Amino acid sequence: MSTKLSGPGSVRRNPGRGPAGSGLPRTARNARHHAPITATGLAVKVVLLGLVAGIAIWAAFPLVEAEKWAGLALLAVTTAGLCYLYLTRRHIPAKYLVPGTLFLIAFQIVPVLYTASTAFTNFGDGHRGSKDDAIVAIQTASVKQVPGSAEYALSVATAGDPATGPLIFLVTDPRTGAVSAGDGEGLRQLDAADVTVAPGGKVTAADGYTVLNFGQASARSQEITDLVVPTAGGALRSSGLSRAYEGKAIRAYDAGCDCVKDNETGKTWSADEATGSFVAADGERLAQGWKVNVGLSNFTRVLTDENISGPFLGTLLWNFAFALGSTGGTFILGMFIALALHSPRMRGTNLYRVLLILPYAMPSFAMLLVWRDMFNTDFGLINNLFGLSIDWFGHDWSARFAVILVQLWLGYPYMFLVATGALQAIPRELTEATSVDGASPWQSFRAVTLPLLLVALSPLLISSFAYNFNNFNAIYLTTEGAPFPADNPTNGATDLLITYTYRLAFGAQGAEFGFAAAISLFIFTIVAVVSAVSFRSTRKQEEVYS
Amino acid sequence: MTTLTGVPATGDVAGGPPPANRDAGGRRRNRWFAQVGWRHVVGVLGVLFSLFPIVFVLSAALNPLGTLSSTELVPTDGVSFGNFGELFGRTAFGRWFLNSLLIAGVASFTSVFLSSLAAYAFSRMRFRGRRVGLLSLLLIQMFPQFLAIVAIFLIFGTITDLWPSIGFNTPWGLLLLYLGGALGVNTWLMKGFFDTLPRELDESATMDGATHAQVFFRIMLPLVAPILAVTGLLAFIGTINEFLMANVFLTGTDSKTLAVGMYGMLQGNERNNNFGIFAVATLLTAIPTVLVFQFLQRYIVSGLTAGAVKG
Numbered sequence: 098m099s100t101k102l103s104g105p106g107s108v109r110r111n112p113g114r115g116p117a118g119s120g121l122p123r124t125a126r127n128a129r130h131h132a133p134i135t136a137t138g139l140a141v142k143v144v145l146l147g148l149v150a151g152i153a154i155w156a157a158f159p160l161v162e163a164e165k166w167a168g169l170a171l172l173a174v175t176t177a178g179l180c181y182l183y184l185t186r187r188h189i190p191a192k193y194l195v196p197g198t199l200f201l202i203a204f205q206i207v208p209v210l211y212t213a214s215t216a217f218t219n220f221g222d223g224h225r226g227s228k229d230d231a232i233v234a235i236q237t238a239s240v241k242q243v244p245g246s247a248e249y250a251l252s253v254a255t256a257g258d259p260a261t262g263p264l265i266f267l268v269t270d271p272r273t274g275a276v277s278a279g280d281g282e283g284l285r286q287l288d289a290a291d292v293t294v295a296p297g298g299k300v301t302a303a304d305g306y307t308v309l310n311f312g313q314a315s316a317r318s319q320e321i322t323d324l325v326v327p328t329a330g331g332a333l334r335s336s337g338l339s340r341a342y343e344g345k346a347i348r349a350y351d352a353g354c355d356c357v358k359d360n361e362t363g364k365t366w367s368a369d370e371a372t373g374s375f376v377a378a379d380g381e382r383l384a385q386g387w388k389v390n391v392g393l394s395n396f397t398r399v400l401t402d403e404n405i406s407g408p409f410l411g412t413l414l415w416n417f418a419f420a421l422g423s424t425g426g427t428f429i430l431g432m433f434i435a436l437a438l439h440s441p442r443m444r445g446t447n448l449y450r451v452l453l454i455l456p457y458a459m460p461s462f463a464m465l466l467v468w469r470d471m472f473n474t475d476f477g478l479i480n481n482l483f484g485l486s487i488d489w490f491g492h493d494w495s496a497r498f499a500v501i502l503v504q505l506w507l508g509y510p511y512m513f514l515v516a517t518g519a520l521q522a523i524p525r526e527l528t529e530a531t532s533v534d535g536a537s538p539w540q541s542f543r544a545v546t547l548p549l550l551l552v553a554l555s556p557l558l559i560s561s562f563a564y565n566f567n568n569f570n571a572i573y574l575t576t577e578g579a580p581f582p583a584d585n586p587t588n589g590a591t592d593l594l595i596t597y598t599y600r601l602a603f604g605a606q607g608a609e610f611g612f613a614a615a616i617s618l619f620i621f622t623i624v625a626v627v628s629a630v631s632f633r634s635t636r637k638q639e640e641v642y643s
Numbered sequence: 644m645t646t647l648t649g650v651p652a653t654g655d656v657a658g659g660p661p662p663a664n665r666d667a668g669g670r671r672r673n674r675w676f677a678q679v680g681w682r683h684v685v686g687v688l689g690v691l692f693s694l695f696p697i698v699f700v701l702s703a704a705l706n707p708l709g710t711l712s713s714t715e716l717v718p719t720d721g722v723s724f725g726n727f728g729e730l731f732g733r734t735a736f737g738r739w740f741l742n743s744l745l746i747a748g749v750a751s752f753t754s755v756f757l758s759s760l761a762a763y764a765f766s767r768m769r770f771r772g773r774r775v776g777l778l779s780l781l782l783i784q785m786f787p788q789f790l791a792i793v794a795i796f797l798i799f800g801t802i803t804d805l806w807p808s809i810g811f812n813t814p815w816g817l818l819l820l821y822l823g824g825a826l827g828v829n830t831w832l833m834k835g836f837f838d839t840l841p842r843e844l845d846e847s848a849t850m851d852g853a854t855h856a857q858v859f860f861r862i863m864l865p866l867v868a869p870i871l872a873v874t875g876l877l878a879f880i881g882t883i884n885e886f887l888m889a890n891v892f893l894t895g896t897d898s899k900t901l902a903v904g905m906y907g908m909l910q911g912n913e914r915n916n917n918f919g920i921f922a923v924a925t926l927l928t929a930i931p932t933v934l935v936f937q938f939l940q941r942y943i944v945s946g947l948t949a950g951a952v953k954g
């Protein structure tokens with residue numbers, strides 16, 4: 098990108114280029130008022146703005162229904178702004194910039210800012226909601242059957258599909274015979290006319306609900322066990338598939354000491370606002386916590402926590418090696434083959450080219466999976482072909498070699514293409530001149546061809562580096578980060594920072610969104626700095642060679 | 644491409660005397676090898692490296708057993724097209740294929756259009772915030788969109804509640820998300836290309852009474868057709884291959900794209916057995932890419948010749 102950002106001359110020459118009417122003096126204001134309005138232009142404008150208004154109205158109804166007034170206001174302002182922008186004759190640059198920018202803001206900038214803000218919190222599993230949510234969750238989770246708690250006849254029902262719909266408990270009070278429906282929100286009584294109750298109190302049918310039969314219910318027994326219906330005095334839980342009891346919450350929150358007290362053992366966990374969890378005197382933490390600001394601790398954790406900083410540095414180094422190896426390897430191989438085929442005495446170059454770039458046409462995600470299976474230890478092609486029995490993804494260095502080899506295969510056809518293009522753009526007189534002066538082919542390559550190639554291709558190389566630095570698919574679809582050291586299942590030998598982050602955020606270990614976001618910001622900084630430095634140095638290079 | 648005429652003498656880089664000696668049969672062959680032959684060796688080796696995984700896929704697709712463990716580089720147990728039928732019978736491949744084509748087609752076309760609009764403004768107009776806008780585009784481009792996937796997941800959770808037709812499990816939601824990344828990727832590239840077009844062209848059109856929209860659609864767009872074709876092709880390939888976002892977004896069988904659906908084929912216990920139909924799917928997936936390339940190649944070539952005529 099060698100273009101000047103703002104040529105001072107052109108700035109002064111064109112202050113706001115309006116469409117100019119013919120024959121009028123070219124001052125912007127005059128020109129604007131006399132610009133012709135074409136019929137097609139007007140028609141297109143009206144149709145598109147009508148479409149925008151239609152979409153806005155369609156989008157407004159659900160917002161009104163959900164009473165999201167801020168969203169509605171935003172929608173109204175955006176629509177009005179768009180109408181103003183395209184009906185007025187001013188703000189011409191904005192007319193071209195706004196469509197893409199709207200998408201950019203909604204689906205890229207907002208998520209990025211949101212991510213950046215979560216980097217300063219402990220958002221993740223067990224720290225999702227507010228403190229009140231955590232207290233409710235702790236209390237309902239501690240519900241136990243106590244002597245004297247009421248027993249109910251239970252039928253499990255759902256309002257939707259028997260296999261997947263949300264579960265509803267239909268319970269009959271043994272004393273009054275009243276039937277209630279309960280879900281995670283609470284209990285509400287049903288009209289006696291709507292339900293059919295069998296002798297013994299079990300509900301067999303209810304209007305609006307499908308009662309699950311025994312087979313359907315036992316298939317979802319885990320969900321049934323987990324369902325807790327909060328009631329005034331505690332909560333309702335199932336005991337088997339046909340009985341429910343109203344238990345008492347063993348643990349209760351006491352606002353006085355800002356702590357959770359266990360009524361059976363008398364143990365207390367007091368709230369720790371710094372970490373967003375309830376901590377006992379002996380250091381035990383309740384699993385349910387809440388989301389708090391933790392300041393910079395996610396960032397310092399990367400550097401200070403021994404379990405993280407060690408693997409993090411290793412991953413960072415390997416990440417650089419991977420990006421450099423992939424970019425450099427594909428470039429060198431692609432350029433070498435392009436040079437080899439770039440000769441006036443070569444025949445059949447077109448055939449070679451077509452065959453060479455075939456990998457570029459294959460879908461890369463699928464070929465990554467194919468390569469993964471070609472490296473299979475037992476029946477993979479590589480081992481079969483060479484009579485080996487190497488566990489490729491089982492050792493650090495063979496796995497690293499394998500992923501770079503795969504990248505080489507995927508990437509070199511592209512480099513070959515662009516290098517061929519760039520070679521053809523280099524005037525032949527230059528290399529001829531060096532050979533007349535007695536330079537060897539190698540000298541002429543070093544002194545003339547390579548520098549010119551690098552000037553043409555360095556922006557591409559930089560963006561290829563930035564792409565490979567975050568090449569998620571290359572790892573996730575092949576090794577998935579393997580091999581992992583025995584003591585650390587979160588960080589493998591071929592993990593890039595990005596796959597490592599992904600595992601932190603979504604892995605089986607429990608989600609740590611806040612920490613993952615902090616690492617995302619690290620990655621962003623690294624890529625930005627590397628790209629900025631290299632862009633700067635290529636600009637210098639161009640000044641030297643051009 | 645290569646010019647075969649008019650250069651044989653100068654193409655002789657080493658610059659030695661012509662090989663006309665009587666006893667020079669062997670030496671001539673050596674010289675031929677040093678100048679041309681090794682190039683063929685490199686070319687053949689390169690082609691072998693390029694082709695052998697593809698041959699393997701082809702062999703797996705034609706393998707009657709359809710398992711990974713029974714697939715060799717060259718099919719030995721005979722050839723069958725049974726995997727083709729099985730692919731369409733056992734999976735919703737046709738549906739995935741259409742989803743992918745729809746998403747990749749619309750997303751690449753729209754994103755090229757949006758970024759060409761922005762590139763035109765950045766290249767031809769001078770306004771407040773231009774420099775800042777360009778720099779922030781460069782910066783945003785470096786933040787990979789899917790690092791923000793947690794935030795996107797939460798945002799689209801709300802959207803699904805409000806407007807289910809553009810939420811999870813719909814192609815439109817994913818499309819919107821892809822369009823969010825449109826501006827960052829291509830605007831700089833296109834702006835560079837717009838900058839190379841002489842300003843006199845649009846200035847004279849403006850003098851003749853063309854509006855800014857006419858200048859853009861009638862004059863600039865046709866001239867940048869080659870770069871539109873190239874960026875469109877790259878965007879198409881990129882979208883077809885996008886896996887992570889789609890994997891989070893599309894969970895219903897009917898709404899999956901090729902990448903998500905085919906990834907599922909090789910998961911779990913079926914990994915060995917499904918390899919044959921997976922190979923067929925891979926080959927079929929390559930077809931749209933090759934077609935788009937062929938289709939756009941015409942524009943790329945015509946764009947280049949137009950430039951040549953202009954001198």
